[in-house]
Amino acid sequence: MDEVPELQRLERGDSAMELTWSDGTENSVDYRTLRYWCPCAKCGPRRGAQDLAELLQAEVAAYPQEMPTVQTVGGYALHFEWSSGCSSGIYRFERLWSIANALDPDDGKPYVHGAW
Amino acid sequence: MSDSPISHHDPSKEGSPSSEKSEDIESGESGAPASADQQQQMEQAYSQMKRKMTLQEMGAKIKHKIMVLSGKGGVGKSTVATGLALSLAAQGNQVGLLDIDITGPNIPKMLGLGGHRLHVEEGRIYPATGYSGVKVISMAFLLDDEDTPVVWRGPIKLGAIQQFLGDVEWGELDYLVIDFPPGTSDEPLTVVQSLPDIDGMVIVTTPQDVALLDSRKSIGFATSLKVPVLGVVENMSGYTIRGTAEPNAEMKIDAPDGTMVDVVADADGNWSTTLDIFKAGGGQATAEEMGVPFLGRLPFDPGVVRGGDDGVHRIVADPQGESAQAFAKVVEQLNANIAAAKQSGGLEII
Numbered sequence: 256m257d258e259v260p261e262l263q264r265l266e267r268g269d270s271a272m273e274l275t276w277s278d279g280t281e282n283s284v285d286y287r288t289l290r291y292w293c294p295c296a297k298c299g300p301r302r303g304a305q306d307l308a309e310l311l312q313a314e315v316a317a318y319p320q321e322m323p324t325v326q327t328v329g330g331y332a333l334h335f336e337w338s339s340g341c342s343s344g345i346y347r348f349e350r351l352w353s354i355a356n357a358l359d360p361d362d363g364k365p366y367v368h369g370a371w
Numbered sequence: 372m373s374d375s376p377i378s379h380h381d382p383s384k385e386g387s388p389s390s391e392k393s394e395d396i397e398s399g400e401s402g403a404p405a406s407a408d409q410q411q412q413m414e415q416a417y418s419q420m421k422r423k424m425t426l427q428e429m430g431a432k433i434k435h436k437i438m439v440l441s442g443k444g445g446v447g448k449s450t451v452a453t454g455l456a457l458s459l460a461a462q463g464n465q466v467g468l469l470d471i472d473i474t475g476p477n478i479p480k481m482l483g484l485g486g487h488r489l490h491v492e493e494g495r496i497y498p499a500t501g502y503s504g505v506k507v508i509s510m511a512f513l514l515d516d517e518d519t520p521v522v523w524r525g526p527i528k529l530g531a532i533q534q535f536l537g538d539v540e541w542g543e544l545d546y547l548v549i550d551f552p553p554g555t556s557d558e559p560l561t562v563v564q565s566l567p568d569i570d571g572m573v574i575v576t577t578p579q580d581v582a583l584l585d586s587r588k589s590i591g592f593a594t595s596l597k598v599p600v601l602g603v604v605e606n607m608s609g610y611t612i613r614g615t616a617e618p619n620a621e622m623k624i625d626a627p628d629g630t631m632v633d634v635v636a637d638a639d640g641n642w643s644t645t646l647d648i649f650k651a652g653g654g655q656a657t658a659e660e661m662g663v664p665f666l667g668r669l670p671f672d673p674g675v676v677r678g679g680d681d682g683v684h685r686i687v688a689d690p691q692g693e694s695a696q697a698f699a700k701v702v703e704q705l706n707a708n709i710a711a712a713k714q715s716g717g718l719e720i721i
C-alpha cells in the first residue's frame with residue numbers, strides 16, 4: 256500500500272466521526288461502516304462469505320446509536336470501545352484510511368488470519 | 372463479546388475439528404477433502420486465532436504495558452522491573468508483573484513468592500499475588516526446581532511466551548510491567564508482535580561504559596520494533612554513605628573517582644552523601660545522545676541485594692529509604708513520558 260497520510264484529528268459525532276488527515280483530506284466515517292469493517296478475528300471471517308456478510312451488516316445496522324470511546328494503540332492503530340456488539344478490533348491507521356476513502360480495507364481478499 | 376450466531380466460526384468451541392469446520396474451510400478452493408495434515412494446521416490456526424482474540428481483549432483491559440530491557444545482563448532489570456511494579460502499586464494502581472526470563476527467572480524470589488506453583492483453572496492461568504497486591508506471573512512457577520535453568524529451544528520458548536501472554540487471567544490492570552532476559556533477543560519481538568498497544572520500553576543500564584554501549588543497542592532495537600523508548604534508568608549509580616559528626620561540621624571525603632567531595636553535617640550532626648562508584652551520568656548522556664528521555668538514577672544500595680535474597684524488595688523493607696524515593700521519582704518521570712507517548716503522532720481525539 257502507498258504511504259497513507261497521518262491522521263491528525265478525529266471528532267466523534269452521534270452517528271459518525273469526522274477525520275482530518277495530514278494531506279488535508281477530510282472525511283466522515285459512519286459508525287456502522289466502521290463497525291462492519293471490524294478487523295477482529297471474529298468479524299473478519301464473516302465478510303468472506305456473502306450470506307454471513309449480509310448477516311453482519313444486518314447486525315451492525317441493528318446496534319443502538321452510540322458514540323464510542325477511542326484509544327490509540329501503540330502509535331499504529333485505534334481501538335473503539337462500544338457498549339454493544341464487538342469491541343475487539345484494532346484498526347490500523349491504513350485501515351481507517353481505506354474505510355474513510357471507501358476503499359476495500361480487506362483489499363478484496365478474504366480474511367487471512369494474522370494479516371491485520 | 373458479541374454472540375455470533377455462526378457457531379462454526381466460534382474459536383471458543385475449539386477442540387477436535389468437527390466436520391462442520393473442515394467443510395467450511397475446504398469449500399474455498401479445490402473442494403478436495405482436507406488431509407490430516409491440513410486438519411492439524413486448521414486446528415492450530417483456530418487456537419492461534421482464539422489466542423489472538425484473547426490478547427486483543429487483554430490488551431484493552433490493561434491500561435499500560437511497559438517492557439523492561441537491557442543490553443547487558445545483571446544490570447538490575449529484574450530489580451528495576453520489580454521496583455517499578457511495587458512503586459506503581461504503592462501509588463494505588465493495580466499492577467501486574469510478568470517475568471519472561473525463562474532461563475533465569477528470579478522475580479518470584481525478589482517478592483517472596485519462591486516455590487509458588489501455577490494456579491490453572493479451566494485453561495486460564497491465575498497470577499500469584501505479591502506485596503501491595505502486585506500480580507505476578509513467572510516462568511519460575513513452571514519449574515520443578517528453581518535453581519535448574521530451563522534450556523528451551525527458540526521456537527518452543529517463544530510459543531510458551533505467547534501462551535503465557537494469552538492465557539493469563541490478569542483482570543483489569545493499570546500497569547503491566549514485563550521483565551525480559553538480557554539482550555536484544557527474540558523475546559521482546561514476540562511480545563511486541565503478540566500484545567497490542569505496548570506503551571514502550573524502559574532501558575536499564577549501569578554507569579559503566581560497556582553497559583552504556585549495550586543500552587545504545589537496545590535503543591536501536593526499540594526503534595526497529597517501533598516501540599517508544601519511555602526512558603533510560605541508570606541503576607547502581609552512586610553509593611550513599613552516612614555518618615555523624617560535630618553539628619554543622621565541614622568535611623572532605625575522598626571519593627572513589629579521585630575527587631574530593633565536600634560534606635556538611637546538619638545541626639544534629641548527621642550527614643550523608645552519594646558517591647559515584649563509576650563515572651556517573653553516563654545513562655543521562657547516552658539518553659541525550661540517542662534522543663530518548665532519561666528517567667533517573669537509582670543508587671547502589673546493599674539493601675537491594677539483601678532484599679533480593681530474602682524475598683523482601685528494598686522498597687517494601689524501607690519505603691522511605693533512598694532507593695524507594697529514587698524509584699518514586701523514576702515512576703513519576705515514567706508516567707509523564709507515558710502520557711506524552713500516548714499523545715504522540717499529534718492525533719487529536721475529540
Ligand SMILES: Nc1ncnc2c1ncn2[C@@H]1O[C@H](COP(=O)(O)OP(=O)(O)OP(=O)(O)O)[C@@H](O)[C@H]1O
Nearest residue numbers: 444445446447448449450553670671672675676679
Ligand atoms: N541498585 C542496586 N543496588 C545494589 N544491588 C543491586 C541494585 N540493583 C540490582 N542489584 C543486584 O544486582 C544483581 C543483579 O540484579 P538483577 O537480577 O535485577 O539484574 P538483571 O539485569 O535482571 O539480571 P539478568 O540479566 O540476569 O536478568 C542482584 O543481586 C541485585 O540484587
Ligand SMILES: [Mg+2]
Nearest residue numbers: 448449472551
Ligand atoms: Mg533478570
